[in-house]
Ligand SMILES: Nc1ncnc2c1ncn2[C@@H]1O[C@H](COP(=O)(O)OP(=O)(O)O)[C@@H](O)[C@H]1O
């Protein structure tokens with residue numbers, strides 16, 4: 001678990017919700033600078049695993065390491081301070097604020113003049129533009145209110161915020177599930193750019209083609225268990241389907 005090439009790892013993770021044994025002895029790891037995909041049917045435990053890793057849920061048992069150190073996050077904010085950003089389907093953007101304001105939410109740039117503190121709006125707008133252009137994200141203006149943006153643009157802003165905040169690891173749970181074809185392509189391009197910037201990504205996706213296109217390593221879950229992991233280059237959609245449905249039991 002202390003391999004320096006590993007950004008995040010866990011083992012022996014169990015999670016119960018009442019009578020539901022949602023995670024059963026799960027071991028998982030993500031390599032630094034790679035896109036690590038998690039696939040599995042609805043209810044397989046993918047989101048629960050992510051929530052246990054970032055402290056939304058506390059696992060009933062198991063160990064987690066982040067960046068080579070034991071980690072047990074009190075919640076997503078705690079994980080964020082450590083360098084893990086989670087981009088949810090229900091994005092945590094504030095509709096009534098502008099793109100720039102959202103990008104600097106909770107980490108506003110402040111200028112001091114004598115005893116006074118001012119929000120440095122100009123610096124924030126400037127840095128917001130730089131960040132967006134670095135990641136090739138197209139929005140009409142950083143002064144646009146987020147409420148007026150499309151789903152894909154909002155997704156891009158959330159990811160951009162994660163990068164701007166210096167995240168070493170960005171976790172995306174079904175980031176394109178609600179998006180159209182063009183918006184999905186934009187989010188995929190963004191994932192590639194994160195990888196180029198050596199930001200590690202964990203991507204939960206239903207879309208096997210997308211997983212094959214984007215990921216370096218893929219983990220398959222079924223009914224609360226990890227049932228296999230492959231280098232993406234050494235597998236294919238058929239094998240992944242077999243893994244998540246259990247048809248691979250005989251072949252593997
Ligand atoms: N907060 C919760 N309370 C009770 N049961 C939950 C909760 N979250 C998830 N579950 C259950 O845990 C199992 C795994 O769910 P989930 O992790 O959301 O699966 P996936 O993301 O792979 O679709 C499911 O049976 C689901 O109903």
Ligand SMILES: [Mg+2]
Pocket residue numbers: 046047048173
């Ligand atoms: Mg889910």
